[in-house]
Amino acid sequence: MKKKLGNLIIIVLVILTIAVWLVFPPARDGVENYERYYVGMMLGSTVIALMSFSLFLSTRPKWAEPYFGGLDKMYMTHRRTSTSAFLLMFVHLLSVPISIMNLHLGNYLAMASFLGIIAIVLPTLAPRIPFLSKLTGSDYEGWKKLHRYIGVFFILGYLHSITVNAPTTKIAINWNQIFVFLGIGSYLYTEVFGRFFKKYVPYTVEAVNHPNNSTTEVVLRAKGQPIKHAHAGQFLFVRFKEKGLDESHPFTISSAPHEDVLRLTIKASGNFTRHLFANLKVGTSAIVEGAYGMFNYKMTGEKQIWVAGGIGVTPFLSFLRDLKTGLTHDVDFYYTVRHPEEAVFKDEIEAAAKQNSRLKARIRFSSTDGSLTVDEIVRNAGGDIREHHVYMCGPLPMVQAFEKKFMEAGVPAGNIHFEEFNFR
Ligand SMILES: Cc1cc2nc3c(=O)[nH]c(=O)nc-3n(C[C@H](O)[C@H](O)[C@H](O)COP(=O)(O)OP(=O)(O)OC[C@H]3O[C@@H](n4cnc5c(N)ncnc54)[C@H](O)[C@@H]3O)c2cc1C
Structure with missing residues (x-):
């Protein structure tokens, strides 16, 4: 439950943001297109809240790891809040009435913020969309440098919200300020002040x-x-x-x-x-x-299955090298690589298995032995599979496919733990 608290707080704050607007609607005062403005303002506030969470998570707060299940999981949440903000920004744009003949400062700021965010977000989506990948290139460092400007467009978006001529209420504006402070504070921490507090x-x-x-x-x-x-x-x-x-x-x-x-x-x-x-x-x-990171097998039950794909073996190497007084869990360890020469530290893993009767190590060369399957793992595990905890690290498609299969086989979702090797 503690691992889910971070996400839960974010969801509650988003719901509260919408609730504040519903409970304290702006005065009509003869405003034309009142309903569209009203919905637009509510969505705009939600975008600001979601973006502020993304900026907060980018600060890599070590103290918050237990509430998300580790920094890699915080990046997954960051991805979700950013994607939701991006999509809602379009709905916001479609809902507010804009008159091309009557543009003022608030509208220009909105345009600058909108275009800036699009320019940054499209390359983020690129690795998942082949067409965009060709268009933008797939250089991670280039993307990272561009991504650093997101806070500037967040600030422009906020300035737009206070300069645009739309009906609002003091309470909603004050509520929004919390997220504006969170977002700007987080951005300044990441880009300017963090170096004085973070341990490099x-x-x-x-x-x-x-x-x-x-x-x-x-x-x-x-x-x-x-x-x-x-x-x-x-x-x-x-x-x-x-x-x-x-x-x-x-x-x-x-x-x-x-x-x-x-x-x-x-x-x-x-x-x-x-x-x-x-x-x-x-x-x-x-x-x-x-x-x-919180990828820690010692935190869960005695019956365990470890699955490492390729270089995903690294956290398991650390687990094995940490065995000073013998393994306290019953572990079926599967290490799968394509070819024998890729199985770095094979001898060390086999030696650890010889020394620990509770560790069964199975090294698999998929080019000759065929691909590892969850059916096979479940069969070897024996007993009630629901009692097992599964730890996985490897290529994302493999981890996702295995997670689904393990759940189909009856392993509860809460018993499946994996390390994300991809932050983008
Ligand atoms: C929590 C975690 C643990 C990892 N542990 C290992 C490990 O033990 N051994 C290992 O070989 N690899 C590990 N990786 C993966 C490793 O970080 C990437 O393979 C490496 O950064 C790729 O950089 P590149 O420029 O060579 O490749 P690129 O082809 O430029 O990048 C390939 C992918 O790696 C990721 N990546 C690239 N640069 C960065 C960056 N600066 N910050 C974050 N992600 C980046 C992106 O997802 C990118 O799409 C780990 C990743 C994470 C998130």
Whole structure:
């Protein structure tokens, strides 16, 4: 329940925003097109509230993680509030009456805000819409830089709401101010003040290993006080003081919390990670932010199924490296990769299974053994599948398909836990 509280509060605040407008309608005072203005203002307020939540979630508040189930889940909520605000903005535009002959400051501000938001949101949708992807390019860093201006258009949208000549009420305006403060405050925190409060911790690259021809293991040692690594399975953001690598990217900490270094296991999949594979050198300075995340098997029941797809093995590596006094859960661990050479740390996983009688490790090469299926996992688990907790990390289509199948097989939704490797 605690994990859902964040989303619940957001839903309640959205409902309250609409309720405030319904309970305190603006005075008619002979206003032409009163109903359209009324609905338009209500929707406009809701857009401001939703956008302020998105801006708040972008600040990466570590303290709020327990109320959403981790930072990766907060990004999912961010995606939902932003998409809802974007769609409602169109309905708002269609509902308010606009006279081309009688435009004033409020209308111009609305146009600037609307066009700015569209310019930023379309590339965000691009990875999901192939046509847009071709149009905008798929460079994440370019998108991230553009995305930073969203707060400016939020402020313009707010200025539009107070300068446009539409019927309103003091109570609704005051209610709206809460979200305006939240949104602007969050934006300023992210872009200006955050650096004075957030912990950007200096590290040095102590070792760079290549366990296969597309994976890099980076070993980082803190220059001073290390980050707080509370439990196995967490992730961090890292940037390196090196040309082409000075961008903040999220990676799971594949080492255990008791180790005096941080280990990252990184698959070369795009510009940054390929450049890192080819160029990262021992001795390079790094800046680390974290640790974040609540992917923690110790928090749930004894019977567990772990499923790792490809580089999604990293949180599980951390779980295994954390086993100092033996596993306290009965675990069926499935690690699936296409080809044998991709199964980095296979020997380490098999050794952990030999040492822990409660751990059954099954490594699967889909090119020769065929794809792993949920039916097979359920059959192997035996007993009542509803009692199992499932932990998954891997490519999004695989995780989504498996989640659906596990639920069909009877695993309660609350027993399925997964790590999102995608923030966009
Ligand atoms: C919580 C979490 C844990 C992760 N753990 C690992 C791990 O242990 N090992 C591993 O190999 N990969 C991990 N990833 C994925 C890794 O962050 C991306 O593969 C990497 O950032 C890709 O960058 P690129 O420029 O090489 O690829 P691109 O092709 O540019 O990006 C591929 C995708 O990676 C994501 N991405 C790219 N840049 C960023 C960024 N700056 N911030 C956030 N997301 C970005 C976007 O979804 C993008 O569409 C993790 C991701 C998340 C969110």
